[in-house]
Amino acid sequence: MSLQRFILKRTLSIIPIMFGVSVITFGMFHLTPGDPVTQLVALNPDVTAAEEAALRERWGLSGPVWEQYLDWISNVLVGDFGQELQTGREVSDIVWTRLPETVALGLFGWAFALIIAIPAGVYAAVNKDQLGDTVSRFLALSGISIPNFWLGLMLILIFSLYLGLFPVLAPSRSSLISPEMLRYLILPGITIGTASAASIMRVMRTSMTEELNKEYVTAARAKGLPERTVILKHVLRNSLISVVTLAATLTASIVAGSVVVEVVFNWPGLGREFIDAINQREINVVMAITLFTGFFVILANLVADIVYAALDPRIRYD
Amino acid sequence: MTDRQTHDERGRIRISGFDSDRVRDREPMSDWTDESSGETVGRWRRGLRKFKRNRSAMGALVIVVLMSLAALFARPIEVFGVVVQPFSLAPYDPTTILYLGVDPSVEVYDPPSWQYPMGVDGSGRDLFSRLLVGGRYSLSIGFIVVGLTASFGLIYGSISGYYGGNVDELMMRIVDTIFAFPGLILALIIVAILGGGYWQLVLAFSLFGWAGYGRLVRGEVLKIKENEYVMAAKALGARDRSVVFRHIAPNAMPPLIVLASLNIGSVVIGVAALGFLGLGLDPSSAEWGTMLNATRSTLIQGPGGQIPWWATVYPGGAIFIFVMSMNMIGDGINDALDAQQTGVGRGGED
Numbered sequence: 001m002s003l004q005r006f007i008l009k010r011t012l013s014i015i016p017i018m019f020g021v022s023v024i025t026f027g028m029f030h031l032t033p034g035d036p037v038t039q040l041v042a043l044n045p046d047v048t049a050a051e052e053a054a055l056r057e058r059w060g061l062s063g064p065v066w067e068q069y070l071d072w073i074s075n076v077l078v079g080d081f082g083q084e085l086q087t088g089r090e091v092s093d094i095v096w097t098r099l100p101e102t103v104a105l106g107l108f109g110w111a112f113a114l115i116i117a118i119p120a121g122v123y124a125a126v127n128k129d130q131l132g133d134t135v136s137r138f139l140a141l142s143g144i145s146i147p148n149f150w151l152g153l154m155l156i157l158i159f160s161l162y163l164g165l166f167p168v169l170a171p172s173r174s175s176l177i178s179p180e181m182l183r184y185l186i187l188p189g190i191t192i193g194t195a196s197a198a199s200i201m202r203v204m205r206t207s208m209t210e211e212l213n214k215e216y217v218t219a220a221r222a223k224g225l226p227e228r229t230v231i232l233k234h235v236l237r238n239s240l241i242s243v244v245t246l247a248a249t250l251t252a253s254i255v256a257g258s259v260v261v262e263v264v265f266n267w268p269g270l271g272r273e274f275i276d277a278i279n280q281r282e283i284n285v286v287m288a289i290t291l292f293t294g295f296f297v298i299l300a301n302l303v304a305d306i307v308y309a310a311l312d313p314r315i316r317y318d
Numbered sequence: 319m320t321d322r323q324t325h326d327e328r329g330r331i332r333i334s335g336f337d338s339d340r341v342r343d344r345e346p347m348s349d350w351t352d353e354s355s356g357e358t359v360g361r362w363r364r365g366l367r368k369f370k371r372n373r374s375a376m377g378a379l380v381i382v383v384l385m386s387l388a389a390l391f392a393r394p395i396e397v398f399g400v401v402v403q404p405f406s407l408a409p410y411d412p413t414t415i416l417y418l419g420v421d422p423s424v425e426v427y428d429p430p431s432w433q434y435p436m437g438v439d440g441s442g443r444d445l446f447s448r449l450l451v452g453g454r455y456s457l458s459i460g461f462i463v464v465g466l467t468a469s470f471g472l473i474y475g476s477i478s479g480y481y482g483g484n485v486d487e488l489m490m491r492i493v494d495t496i497f498a499f500p501g502l503i504l505a506l507i508i509v510a511i512l513g514g515g516y517w518q519l520v521l522a523f524s525l526f527g528w529a530g531y532g533r534l535v536r537g538e539v540l541k542i543k544e545n546e547y548v549m550a551a552k553a554l555g556a557r558d559r560s561v562v563f564r565h566i567a568p569n570a571m572p573p574l575i576v577l578a579s580l581n582i583g584s585v586v587i588g589v590a591a592l593g594f595l596g597l598g599l600d601p602s603s604a605e606w607g608t609m610l611n612a613t614r615s616t617l618i619q620g621p622g623g624q625i626p627w628w629a630t631v632y633p634g635g636a637i638f639i640f641v642m643s644m645n646m647i648g649d650g651i652n653d654a655l656d657a658q659q660t661g662v663g664r665g666g667e668d
Contacts, residue, residue, distance in 0.1 A: 017491065017494050017495050017498060020492065020495030021495055021499070024496070028504075028507055028508070029507075141646065141649070142638075142642060144645060145583060145638060145641040145644075146638050146642075147590055147594075147607075147637050147638065148591075149607075149634075150610065150630075150635075150637060150638060153630050153634065154630070154634070157625065157627055252500045253500065255500055255503075256500030256502040259506070260594065260595065263594075263595060274503075274506075275506075275595055278506065278507075278597070279596075293499065293500065293503055294498040297498045297500065298498045301497075301498075
């Protein structure tokens, strides 16, 4: 299969999954007892039955479920997620203003993970079963075991409160792209990237150790290449492929992590908006962010698969 | 079988073809023997032996057992008014507010002391007692959820992999769809819809948590069903159900167990994360994540003069140590069961 055909086939395969994601998102909120109108009415007992029906009509909550779904999905497909129930703001505006903050945080987390994990993984594999390897494996195990919200709190406790190196919370926010922002970004970025760093490090170590035992390594050494070239040019390249397969999973975990980490650090991104919306029962916002998350993870998977197929032609023959 | 008799005497005709002893003793057509039917047990035993030699995994197992026992014996347990567990390791009830009645000199956020080894929390309750009792929520939810999801995933994956074709296609598209959502996001929404509470949390993590097991088991089943013994069972007329659950599923167990042991930690973290976000259990309950939630604002706003580090360090540390131990056990099981496969290849080193 050529790469183009693989890309086409793989891209088409996400259509049913995207459909499924929209069904799950919609179904979770609409097949359960108590739609937002019922909940709103429960909060304001002086709403009349006529007003309730009118509200239901306006928010597209009357009629059979499948009709509601078709209404909703046809609006979503043209980028209309409805309004915030209490303020009437457009949900898509809210998502677009919050999104850059979360993307900045996620990218910083990714960058941190890669910068820490790849050298550490290489080091651990090259010095297998020595002290450095044991220490870095222990750190990696701690990294995947530590709850990110607790790590965030501990970083605040140590670096902000005791050492005073970083501001505890951003008092007033400047524009996202400015040197000052970096100071606010470092602690949450580290918090969100730690688990991924640990996973990548573990995978790097395993795949490097496997690659080092292969015959091409012996051949490369035998023809007199310096060890540095063998490791960095031959072994590392092949081991990095396994990190690509992990990338989609880690993107999902960074997205989920952003929800918690943004609450810890009061970061004004999508994750905190999600929690606020849940607490205020803003169903349209919650649904929009859920759907957005689902689509984003699907796309991340798609990109990872395509990169993987481009790097390793064997995968295309499945 | 090494001392099998050969009938090669000259000068006499012997009828040996139907010697019943030989029929019984001859080389079997397949590798199956009465003894080898016990081999599964043998393999598990070999894995266990390997696990016991793994010092870090055994240490972690001791920690997990101790933490579970501490949670169990923290306060007496009553079932329908009958005390089934009379011991009480925790000095105070987790909801007792110390300055009301017990000890008027106690103040909110008192630092650790001999009497209150982990200090006092923001409502004047003994943190040590709360920490011990709090283990009950996280640990039991973790084990229940993993038990439920792994069992369902085993059934789901076996069916999908065994039948193949359109059934498999549809079942795997469902799994792919679930994988598009991070588990924590789904759990958050379910708890938001159903409200907080113990069984709501179990449901929140179980409802979609089986997908990973389903995918793993399906892959294993696809490999296993190529084996001759599956074909033999089918040829003998075994029904699909008995082929799947007697012949295929048991052989898919090792990777399932590894995944399950690594998953307990992530469920415990997930439960604590929901508690931390204020969406899990009742805000006054002693669940570890919920305890952290109560300290977050105090910590961030930096109360005058002192920082109550103990209210943050201990509950989070308990989650961390438990999850880390579970992951070490998972790694240990992984090594032990992997070694079993290569061990057979090497002719068995034990």
